[in-house]
Amino acid sequence: MKQRPLFAFLQLVIVAISIIGAAVSLRPAPAQASEKLxxxxxxxxxxxxxxxxxxxxxxxxxxxxxxxxxxxxxxxxxxxxxxxxxxxxxxxxxxxxxxxxxxxxxxxxxxxxxxxxxxxxxxxxxxxxxxxxxxxxxxxxxxxxxxxxAPDLAQKRLELLRRVLPRAARVGVLWNPTNAGNLNEWKQTGAAARALKIELVSREVRQPKDIFRAFRPLTLQNVDAVLTLTDALLSSGRTEIVQLATNNRLPGIFHLRDFVEQGGLMSYGPDxxxxxxxxxxxxxxxxxxxxxxxIPVEQPKEFELAISLRTAKQIGIIVPNEILAMANKIIR
CATH class of the missing domain: 3.40.50.2300 (Response regulator)
Structure with a gap:
């Protein structure tokens, strides 16, 4: 009987250790190493x-x-x-x-x-x-x-333009000669134009202020349409380019859908x-x-044709139904 107090004490110690162990096990685990930044x-x-x-x-x-x-x-x-x-x-x-x-x-x-x-x-x-x-x-x-x-991109743009404007003979081209990529694109466009018997009127845009300067001669030289090559400077100036084309009733085919969304007639190019x-x-x-x-360079797999019928009506152009059937986006 004298051993009961000691036994009871040992039981209390065991219970206390169990409680402490449970509390430790419930403590949140240390945070994982932070994700690499x-x-x-x-x-x-x-x-x-x-x-x-x-x-x-x-x-x-x-x-x-x-x-x-x-x-x-x-x-x-x-x-x-x-x-x-x-x-x-x-x-x-x-x-x-x-x-x-x-x-x-x-x-x-x-x-x-x-x-x-x-x-x-x-x-x-x-x-x-x-x-x-x-x-x-x-x-x-x-x-x-x-x-x-896309090697045949220049040809397809001019072919689309010719199908919408069968009598187009002179096309003004806005391009940036300081963009090395434009140099090759200009050569391709020239070759495509010769095959279609279209005369190109080169207008160089090296900085934003050149856009207005480039357009002025186009309106005086009786071009039938305007075309842009793929360039970040021209893309950033699309609002001004579209406005100038519309004001002068010049149909245009551009390299980005964004031009059409801002009032340009047509665009054809990679997405x-x-x-x-x-x-x-x-x-x-x-x-x-x-x-x-x-890692191989990826080439474009998707191309899109965008047309603004609203702009076509504004400048007096009738877009053939077969071209409309090809369009990925039509703005009415």
Whole structure:
């Protein structure tokens, strides 16, 4: 009987230890190591627009959330070549995991600024011809990504224009000779025009203020239509270009659907929103360890024709039904 107090005491100790053990087991587990914070650079000649938004949507769909698992370093050159080079140099000095470059000029600037940081290009019309990559299948350096290269694109644009305007004989072309990608596109457009017996009137646009200056002679030289080549500067000036074309009752075929949405007559070209969206997948592959030198450049798979019947009526153009049947988007 004298052992009962000791026995009772031992029972209490065992119960206390059990309670403490249970409390410890219920304590939250130590926090996991924080998710890696990737550093992504974004280089563009023009300000943010719907194409940039498509890229960021692609990142979100892949699980990348700004501030949680990546930080963004954006540099915009305000359509200025000198600022573009400076912006690329700034990004190259940062400890970035990847740089996304919009267009040929931005990609060239980024490549000149760094040979070590992976670069994902978007919207480059001739990555091989401009020296950005060794080949589409094996880029061979620190650049890969999305190309908008389509060898027969210039011919298709002029053919569409001719089918809408059978008597079109002279077409004014707005293009940027400082964009290396435009040089090859201009040659292709020239070859297509010769085959269709169309005379091209070259109007160079090297900076935003050149747009008005380029249009003025077109109205005096009796051109039948206007065409734009693929260029970020021209894309950023689409509101002014469309307004000038409409004011002068000039039909136009443009390289982006956005021109038509703002009042242009027609556009035909790759779906650039999809191209920018797909660029996010290239970023994901590089961040997961793939070497850009071995990631093939992706060419456009989808092309879209957009037509504004509202503009056609305004400038007195009748778009044939067979062309309307081909359109991906019609603005009425």
């Amino acid at each position: 990737w550093r992504i650079g974004f280089l563009s000649l023009t300000t943010r627009d719907s194409f940039h938004d498509a890229f960021f949507k692609g990142l979100r769909d892949l699980g990348y959330v700004e501030g949680r698992n990546f930080v963004l370093e954006t540099r915009v050159a305000a359509v200025n070549e000198r600022r573009l080079k400076e912006a690329a140099a700034q990004l190259a000095k940062l400890r970035l995991d990847v740089i996304v470059a919009r267009g040929t000029q931005a990609t060239q600037a980024a490549k000149k600024a760094t040979t070590t940081i992976p670069i994902i290009m978007t919207g480059s019309s001739d990555p091989v011809g401009t020296g950005l990559v060794a080949s589409l299948a094996r880029p061979g350096g620190n650049v890969t990504g999305m190309s908008i290269l 650039l929103h999809n191209s920018f969206y797909r660029a996010a997948h290239y970023v994901d592959r590089v961040l997961k360890g793939e070497d850009p030198a071995h």
